[in-house]
Amino acid sequence: MATLSVSHLSKHFRIYKKEAGLAGSIRSFFKRTYETSKAVDDISFSIEQGELVGFIGPNGAGKTTTLKCLSGLIYPTSGEINVLGYTPFDRNHEYLRSISLVMGQKSQLWWDLPAMESYLLYKEMYDIPEMHFKKTLDELVTLLDLKEILHVQVRKLSLGQRMKCELVAQLLHSPKILFLDEPTIGLDIVMQQKIRSFVREYNKKYNATIILTSHYMDDVKELCKRIIIINHGRILYDGSLDAVVSKHTQLKKISIIFEKPTTQDELEKRGKILSFDGINATLEVNKDKVAAVTGYILSQYSVIDLTIEEPQIEEIISGIFSSSKV
């Protein structure tokens, strides 16, 4: 049985509409108009233990709403969720002890006290044995390199430092399942890299099941074999990242720098020439011909440099977002 399974999950919000201005206020005082927003609209998927799945989609797609349902924060309009045999909304304490929800934009730590105080509180809340607490904290502090800031008031920390402290707080109880909602938002490249390798490490070391949302494709590329693409509350794609990328890249670009000026006649027969100035050339080639074409070029010309451009995942994904089908 899957660690996590979602079937026909929907979450609809009722949004109260008010026209602008005083007249609008008066009118809505007498008659309220509501609109239903289908934040999550009949989605199903399941995830096995130890999987690290990227959950991606544009703003307002329904990612956070799904994670909120999975972590038992909000009550689904319809559908079934089963995680580790629990229904999240029951908020069984055993269940809550085995999951963690990390939201990149918000802080759960006590603002006026050092992070360490919050950790001590969490230790009691989750009833973590002393030995285990010490060991986990030590590990996390070393991994994320935050020994120095552990005893600084949280309000005085930088965004990145706080994010690291936050992450530690959410992991002290060694959750088997992590819901990471944009954990790298607002962080610099180095810090993003650190968080990423930390997530990968955590996934491997504890065989933890992780769902990650992010608007940074680098996060997804580096961490997730499997992605779920969602938009308008519906799943557009669920499968391997490689598969969707190769499916959507029929054409690849080959850039060549020749040693001596060349003519383009022969090149023209192999692919579409995007640019050519005698020394530098860029060719567009069907992806299954790339091997043959590069082989030909390398054997016929003396070449200083040849690169095959990888498809831009960002372009592909945004293509999927707007096409609304895969």
Added chain:
Amino acid sequence: MRWIRMLSLYFERTFEYRLRSLLWLMLPMINNMTLILFWTGAGMGSSALSTYYILMTIGGLLTTSHVEYEVSEIDIKQGQLVNYLTKPISYYWMNLLNEIPYRVLQMIYATTIIGFFLLFFPRALSITLNMLYFPLVILIFTLGYLLSFTFKMSLSYLAFWFKDIHGLMELVTIVIIIMSGGIMPLPWYPQTLQTISNILPFAYSGYYPVVSLQGVLSLNQMITVITVQGIWLSILLLIHNALWSRGVKEFTAVGQ
């Protein structure tokens, strides 16, 4: 042990805000000063009455819970409840733990103030309590506080359904002040109002704790008060749990 360790952490946090707690104590004290001075002043008032008002002011601070703003505005409407819902601990207990340090701080201030009056204005404050009954008084105050706390928690949950419960809160506050004897001792009320006050829970977290401390209740009366408090607390807890389990389904974690 676990609870005590948690409590001590909450204490630590409370000390970061201790000024706020002091202000909470001082403001109503100053507000009621005119009444107190009026009844003490110029020998025209009785000492029993000034005692009542002084103790009412202090008692109100000890037994009146102030969770409503935090719960309805910050947690429910602004969505901070998210932080608690993912923790393996009940929201009710968490809030209770959070409030206890304030209570203890205020108890220290309250004792100081009572000491101050007894020392400098002995005529204004006469406590005739038999010290043997003091443990019962503490129990009555504790139950009185739990009544107020549970009531305010339940009331705040209405924010799950209604956009604006400000007006309602204010109305309820006024009703509580009247029904708990905040304006004048209950026996001064017209008969019907007295009966209503005795049935509703509010007098049991205001008037009765105060008169028990004052020492005007007999042992039997104290035991009756404790019994009624126990019954009301059970009823309010049932209401609380029903509202919570329904309300939390309406929670949408807005803006989180």
